Amino acid sequence: MSTLEQKSANQGCHLRVNIGGLELKNPIMPASGAFGESMEKVLDFNHLGAVLPKSITKYPRKGNDTPRVCEVPAGMINSIGIQSKGLQYYLKNIVPYYQQYDTPLIASISADSVEEFVEMADILGNNPGVDALELNISCPNLKGDGLAFGMDADVTYELTKKVRGITDVPLFNKLTPNVTRIQDIALASEEGGADALTVVNTFLAMSINVHTWKPELGNVMGGISGPGVKPIIVRMIYQVYQASKLPIIGCGGVMNGEDAIEMMLAGASAVQVGTASFIKPAAMLDVLEEIKSYMQQYGINDIYDIIGKVHFNQYEEG
Amino acid sequence: MFLEDLFLLGVRVVKDQEVKILSNIQVSERYWHMVVDASGLASDVEPGQFFYIDCGQENESFLRRPFSVYRINQDDQTLEFLYLTKGLGTQALTKLKQGETVRSFGPLGQGFSLQEDAQKILLLARGVGIATLAALAQEASKKGVQCAAILSARSHNDLLAAEMLQGFGAEVHKVTEEDGTSDVENVRDIIEDITARHNIDAAYTCGSRRLSRLLQDITSKKDIPAEIALEEHMGCAMGVCYACVCDVVEDDEIRTVRVCLEGPVFPLQKVMMQP
Ligand SMILES: Cc1cc2nc3c(=O)[nH]c(=O)nc-3n(C[C@H](O)[C@H](O)[C@H](O)COP(=O)(O)OP(=O)(O)OC[C@H]3O[C@@H](n4cnc5c(N)ncnc54)[C@H](O)[C@@H]3O)c2cc1C
Ligand SMILES: Cc1cc2nc3c(=O)[nH]c(=O)nc-3n(C[C@H](O)[C@H](O)[C@H](O)COP(=O)(O)O)c2cc1C
Numbered sequence: 001m002s003t004l005e006q007k008s009a010n011q012g013c014h015l016r017v018n019i020g021g022l023e024l025k026n027p028i029m030p031a032s033g034a035f036g037e038s039m040e041k042v043l044d045f046n047h048l049g050a051v052l053p054k055s056i057t058k059y060p061r062k063g064n065d066t067p068r069v070c071e072v073p074a075g076m077i078n079s080i081g082i083q084s085k086g087l088q089y090y091l092k093n094i095v096p097y098y099q100q101y102d103t104p105l106i107a108s109i110s111a112d113s114v115e116e117f118v119e120m121a122d123i124l125g126n127n128p129g130v131d132a133l134e135l136n137i138s139c140p141n142l143k144g145d146g147l148a149f150g151m152d153a154d155v156t157y158e159l160t161k162k163v164r165g166i167t168d169v170p171l172f173n174k175l176t177p178n179v180t181r182i183q184d185i186a187l188a189s190e191e192g193g194a195d196a197l198t199v200v201n202t203f204l205a206m207s208i209n210v211h212t213w214k215p216e217l218g219n220v221m222g223g224i225s226g227p228g229v230k231p232i233i234v235r236m237i238y239q240v241y242q243a244s245k246l247p248i249i250g251c252g253g254v255m256n257g258e259d260a261i262e263m264m265l266a267g268a269s270a271v272q273v274g275t276a277s278f279i280k281p282a283a284m285l286d287v288l289e290e291i292k293s294y295m296q297q298y299g300i301n302d303i304y305d306i307i308g309k310v311h312f313n314q315y316e317e318g
Numbered sequence: 319m320f321l322e323d324l325f326l327l328g329v330r331v332v333k334d335q336e337v338k339i340l341s342n343i344q345v346s347e348r349y350w351h352m353v354v355d356a357s358g359l360a361s362d363v364e365p366g367q368f369f370y371i372d373c374g375q376e377n378e379s380f381l382r383r384p385f386s387v388y389r390i391n392q393d394d395q396t397l398e399f400l401y402l403t404k405g406l407g408t409q410a411l412t413k414l415k416q417g418e419t420v421r422s423f424g425p426l427g428q429g430f431s432l433q434e435d436a437q438k439i440l441l442l443a444r445g446v447g448i449a450t451l452a453a454l455a456q457e458a459s460k461k462g463v464q465c466a467a468i469l470s471a472r473s474h475n476d477l478l479a480a481e482m483l484q485g486f487g488a489e490v491h492k493v494t495e496e497d498g499t500s501d502v503e504n505v506r507d508i509i510e511d512i513t514a515r516h517n518i519d520a521a522y523t524c525g526s527r528r529l530s531r532l533l534q535d536i537t538s539k540k541d542i543p544a545e546i547a548l549e550e551h552m553g554c555a556m557g558v559c560y561a562c563v564c565d566v567v568e569d570d571e572i573r574t575v576r577v578c579l580e581g582p583v584f585p586l587q588k589v590m591m592q593p
Contacts, residue, residue, distance in 0.1 A: 036558035038579060041332045054558070062574055067551040069561040071381045078553065083560045083574060226380065278381060278554045279372070281334045281423055 013295040014302040015288075017049070017269050019247050020195025022104055022132045022170040024049035024270060027303060028260070028288045031225075031251050031274030032108040032134065032174070033080065037097055042281040045101045047288065049270060053094055055110040055136045058120055060086040065218030070207050075226025075253070076275060077205045079219035082110050087120060095129040104131035106172065114155070118162045125167025132169055135159070135194075138176030138201035150176040150201075153188040160192025172249065174198035175240075182236050183243035190244050198249040198272065199237050203229060226275040227253045234266045241267025241308055255283070257290020267308040332426060332556070333360045336419035340396060342412070346475050349446070350401050350412050351388075354420065357395040363387055364429030365453035366547055366583040369399075370555035372421035373410040382423070383407040384552055386450040386582070388479075390457075400449035400478065426555055427582050430454045430545055432463065436519040440512060440542075441467040441488075442505070442533050447525020448479045450547045450582075454522060459486035466512045468493065470500045470529060502532050509536055518542055523586065531591045544586035550577040565590040 015026035029050040036053055045051055063083030070077050085093075090107075098105045107130045111117040117135060124130050137150035137159060149155050150173070160173060173189040175182060177200040186197055202223025207216040215221075230253030237250050250268030253275070254260050260271040276283035291303075300306060338355040345351045356363070368386040389398035401408055414420055432439070432454065439458055441451045448469055458465050465488040471477050473496040483490050491508050493499040512518065513536070523533045524547040537544040553561035557579030564581070565572050566588040575581070 034554065034559060038557035042334065042556065054560070063560060063563065066563060067561075068563070069381075069551055069553045069559070074380065076381060076553070078559070078561065080560050083563065278559065281332075281554075281556060 013292055013300065014304075015291070017247075017303060017307075019132075019249060019270050020170045020172065022050070022106075022195075024104065026288055026291075027264070027268075027270035028284050028291070029106070029249075029270060029272055030277065030284060031272035032136065033078075034274035034277050037094070039277070039281070043285055045098075045103055047285055048103050050104045050106050050131075051098050051101065052106040052108060052134065052272070053090075053098075055082050055084070055108040056087055056090045056094075056120070056124075057082055057084040057110050057112075058087050058116050060084060060089070067216065067218055068222075070216035070222075072205075072207055072224065072226075072228070074228030075224050076278075077207055077217060077222040077224045078202070079217045079222030081219060084110075087123065091123070091127065095124075095127060099129055105129060106132045106134050108134040108136050108174070110136040114149075114159050114162060117149075117159055118166060121163040121171075122166045125163075125169045125171075130169065132172060132195075133163075133167070134172040134174050134198055135163065136174050136201070138174050138178075148176050148178070150174075150185055151179055153184045156185050157188040157192045160189050160194050164193030170195045172196045172198050174251075175200045177201065177232065177236060177252075178204050183239055186240045186244040186246070190246050194246060196247040196249060196269075197240060197244065198251055199240050199268070200233060200252060202252075203232070225252060227255050227259075229253045230255075230259060230262075234262055237263055237266040237268050238310070254287065255279070257287050257294055260287050260291055261294055261306060264303070264306045265308070265310040267310075269307050331360050332424065333358075334421065334423040337422050339414055339416055339418050339420055341416050342414050344412070345400075346478055348402055348476065349478055350403060350408075352399045352401070352411070352414075352420075354397050354399070354422070355395065356390075356397040359425070361425065363390050363397060363425040365390065365432075365457050366429030366450065366545075367425040367427050368582060369397075369422040369424035370426060370552070371399075371411070371423075373407040374414055374420070381407075381553070382555065383411070384426075384549075384555060384578075384582075386547065387425070387453050388449045390453055400446070400452070402446040402449075423555065427578055428580065430522060430547070430583050432457060432461065433519065433543075436463050438464040438466065438516050438518055440509070440518045440521040441465060441483075442470075442509070442521065442523040442529055443467065443479075444470045444524070444526030444529050445472070445476060447523070447547070450524040451522055452479050452482065455483050455486050455488055459488075464516075465489070466516065466518070467491070468505060468508055468512075470494070470505065470526065472496065502528055505529060506532055506536070509533070513540060513542075520544065521586075522546070527591055530586065530589075534586050534589075534591065538587055545583050546586045546589055547582045548577050548584060548589070549582070552578055554578070
C-alpha cells in the first residue's frame with residue numbers, strides 16, 4: 001500500500017496517539033534491537049508510528065560471544081551485548097538516514113554510567129533529527145551479573161532527573177522487568193521527569209543444552225523475549241498504569257493485533273514489536289492491519305477508547 | 319570497500335512469501351531434499367544465498383531456519399534444498415508435503431563470486447556443506463568452468479551430491495571417517511595433488527572449520543582467491559539483530575560482521591577462524 005492509500009484506509013479509525021508529547025500517526029513501533037535500516041527491503045517505514053533503531057553506546061562495542069541467540073518454547077533468549085558502532089557513527093549515518101521518512105525517530109541510549117547517559121542525551125536530544133529518547137536503563141546483557149540502572153529506584157530517579165535537566169525532547173524510560181516492584185521504578189522515573197515508560201525490556205534468562213552440558217549462549221545468560229513472556233508484560237503494564245500517570249509503551253511478546261489490543265486494554269498507549277519481526281519480517285504492518293480490523297469489528301472509532309479500558313465487572317462492588 | 323558497505327549496493331525488495339512445495343523426500347538416512355516453485359520470487363537467486371524458512375511447527379520450533387539453495391533451476395523456475403535432519407526445525411520440515419506451501423524469506427545474503435575468466439575451481443565441502451557449494455558447481459558447469467571437488471563426510475551414506483557433481487563433469491574426491499580417509503593431512507595431500515595438476519583460479523569451502531583453516535593455509539601460500547560460506551545461529555536474518563556475527567580482519571582491524579547480511583559468503587582470508 002502506498003502512503004496515500006494507507007492514510008485513507010486509516011480515516012475510518014483514529015489511530016493517532018500522543019506519547020509524552022510525541023505525536024504518532026499510529027501506536028505501532030519497533031522494539032530496539034529488532035529493527036534497522038536493512039529492514040527497508042521488507043517494509044515501508046512511513047507506515048510505522050515511530051522508528052527506533054538499536055540502542056547506541058558512546059563508543060563502539062564488539063558485543064558478546066556467539067551463539068548470541070537461542071530458541072526456547074514460545075520465545076528466544078538473546079545476548080547480543082549491544083554491538084554498536086558508537087555515537088559518532090550514529091550521528092553521521094543513522095540519524096540522517098531516517099530523515100527520509102515521515103516518521104518520528106526515537107533514539108535508544110545505553111550507557112555505562114549516569115554521566116555517560118547525560119552526555120549522550122545532551123548530544124542526541126539536542127539533535128534536530130531525533131524526536132524522542134528512550135533510555136535503555138534495563139539491558140540485562142551488560143557485565144555485572146545483568147545488573148542495570150533500572151533495578152534501583154534511587155539510581156533511576158537521579159539518572160532521569162539529570163537527563164531531564166539537559167534536554168527537552170520527550171524522554172521515555174525503558175524499564176527492566178528484573179525487579180521486585182516495577183511500580184517503584186515507574187514512579188522514580190515519573191518523579192525524575194520522564195515523559196513516558198516503555199514496559200519492558202527482556203527478562204534475564206538462561207538455557208543449558210542437556211546433551212553437551214554447555215550453556216546455549218556464548219554469554220551464558222541473556223534476555224528472554226517472545227510470546228511466552230506476554231502475560232507477564234500485560235500484568236506489568238496494568239500495574240504501572242495503576243501506579244503512574246505517564247503514558248506506557250507496551251513491549252514484549254506482541255505477535256499479532258490482538259496481543260497489541262490486550263496491552264492497550266491493560267494501559268499501553270503504544271506498542272513495540274520485536275521478536276515477531278524475526279518470525280515474520282513484516283509483522284509490524286500485520287499488527288497494524290489487525291488492530292484496524294479489530295476496531296472495525298467492534299465499531300471502535302478512536303484507539304483511545306481502548307487504552308486502559310479493561311473491565312472488572314465481576315469484581316465490582318456497588 | 320568494507321564488507322559492511324556491501325548491502326547498500328544491493329538495495330532491492332526481499333519477499334517473505336508462501337512457496338509451493340513440489341516435492342520433499344528423504345534421500346538418505348539423515349538427508350532430505352525439497353523442491354519448491356520459485357516462479358513468484360522477486361529477484362534472481364545466486365549460489366551461496368539462502369532462505370529463512372518457517373519449518374511449520376509454531377509451538378515447538380519458534381525461529382525460522384536458514385537453508386542455502388542447493389540447485390537453482392532457471393528453466394523450470396524451481397529451487398532445490400538439501401537438508402540434514404538435526405533438531406526440531408528440520409524434523410518439522412520433513413513433515414511438509416508436496417502441494418503444501420512453506421513460508422520462505424529470501425533470497426538473502428551475499429552469494430559466491432565466480433570470475434568470468436575462471437577456468438578451474440576447487441570445492442571443499444564437509445557434510446551438508448555440499449548443499450551450499452552444489453549450486454556453485456551447477457553455475458560453474460553452465461559457464462563452462464571446470465570443477466574439482468573434495469567431499470568429506472562421516473559415511474558413504476552422507477556423500478549425497480557426488481553423483482550430481484560428476485554429472486556436471488566435476489573431478490570428485492570422496493573422503494570419509496568410514497574409510498579413515500577424512501583426516502586433515504590426507505585432505506591436504508589431495509588438495510596439493512589437485513593444485514599440482516591444475517591451475518586453480520579460485521577455491522570455495524563450506525561445512526568445517528578444520529578444513530577451512532586448511533584451505534586458508536594452502537590458498538594463502540599459493541595466492542589463490544578463496545571464499546567460505548559460514549553458518550551461525552540467526553535471529554532476524556536481515557541484518558538488524560546482530561545475532562549471527564563473525565570476526566573478519568579488514569585493514570588490520572578486527573570487525574564483527576553479520577553472516578546474514580555481509581555473508582554468508584566471505585573472502586576466506588578475511589575470516590578469523592575460531593579454533
Ligand atoms: C546461511 C546458512 C545456510 C545453511 N544451509 C543449510 C543447508 O543447505 N542444508 C542444511 O541441512 N543446513 C543448512 N544450514 C544449517 C541449518 O540452518 C541448521 O542445521 C538448522 O537451523 C538446524 O535446525 P534444527 O531445528 O533442526 O536443529 P537444532 O539444533 O534443534 O536447532 C536449534 C537452534 O539452533 C540453530 N542452529 C543449529 N544448528 C545451526 C547451524 N549449523 N547454523 C545455523 N543455525 C543453527 C537453529 O536454527 C535453531 O535456532 C545453514 C545454515 C546457515 C546459517
Ligand atoms: C536480538 C535482540 C536485541 C535486542 N536489543 C535491544 C537493545 O539494544 N536495546 C533495548 O532496549 N532492547 C533490546 N532488546 C529488547 C527488545 O527491545 C524488547 O524489549 C524485547 O525483545 C521484548 O519484546 P519482543 O518480545 O516483542 O521481542 C533486544 C531484543 C532482542 C530479541
